[in-house]
């Protein structure tokens with residue numbers, strides 16, 4: 001990426017950079033009505049590299065079209081950097097989009113009669129960015145960056161599908177927009193080129209750009225800073241998706257409707273030792289200490305858990321009372337998602353893979369507890 005052109009960054013705001021509020025999208029056609037998005041609430045922050053994943057037909061592209069102002073929500077609001085996207089006139093929105101968003105479309109949308117270099121220059125021409133004689137140079141640098149400099153003069157149909165996709169990515173970067181929105185941007189690339197593009201996106205997000213990338217390749221989410229799962233037009237609770245990744249997406253969605261949200265102050269006790277435990281807890285925010293012995297002077301912290309860890313499973317599975325005292329760490333408040341015993345049992349029945357994974361964790365934690373116990377006994381009596 002050229003360093004002559006640093007990304008233009010707007011001033012930081014308290015609210016999220018992109019906010020979708022109760023966005024519903026219903027398509028009507030001869031066959032009837034179909035609701036593709038069912039009340040999406042989503043806040044994305046500056047500099048995040050977000051993966052949106054979900055099965056084919058789950059509403060990923062429709063969701064992106066709402067973010068970019070390309071299609072209208074049926075109801076709900078989309079606010080980007082404080083601007084209500086759908087309160088603008090069509091022509092204003094189009095210019096706003098050109099200045100603020102770089103878009104990689106699922107089917108590229110390269111203009112067939114323009115060569116790759118001209119395609120990459122087009123957004124700069126449209127929003128009048130960079131001197132006229134600087135544009136070809138900049139476009140060429142972008143093509144070089146995606147490995148296409150030798151093909152700059154070719155028409156889209158004269159290059160491979162993967163190369164067209166790379167050209168579409170170069171075009172999305174041409175106006176140095178603060179937000180990049182990409183629909184399956186690596187879907188047609190070999191793994192080397194795909195990795196190169198992901199590296200590029202990661203680098204751009206480190207420099208402050210916000211990247212929203214739709215993908216059906218779950219392995220891509222290893223590289224992103226955040227993953228949002230959509231299932232049948234609804235977002236899955238992110239804590240559930242991260243804590244229990246082996247669940248199917250419909251199960252994640254079902255679970256999203258069963259959990260209860262709980263908040264704790266720093267240092268507040270969540271589970272007292274020797275009390276029965278009736279919930280499975282997932283950590284949505286903050287840190288949790290698992291402590292043996294209540295008296296401060298001889299307590300032993302046997303585990304420190306953080307976001308996307310869970311607890312309570314040992315007691316639920318082994319029918320016992322809590323051996324430890326579980327409390328919010330002193331540094332920050334804690335938010336938990338709680339699942340009742342019945343719903344936890346239902347979940348394990350529905351997802352044998354999750355049951356197995358949780359079983360492994362219980363074994364590991366039992367081992368850790370025994371060790372801590374032994375250490376403590378040595379300290380007291382040894």
Ligand code: ADP
Pocket residue numbers: 027028029034036054055056057058059060061062063
């Ligand atoms: P994804 O990108 O996750 O594969 P889409 O957002 O493209 O899914 O589509 C979500 C659902 O909405 C699909 O069932 C699709 O058939 C339907 N859909 C998308 N666009 C239209 C449209 N213009 N008219 C009617 N139905 C549509």
Ligand code: MG
Pocket residue numbers: 060061062106183
């Ligand atoms: Mg799609």
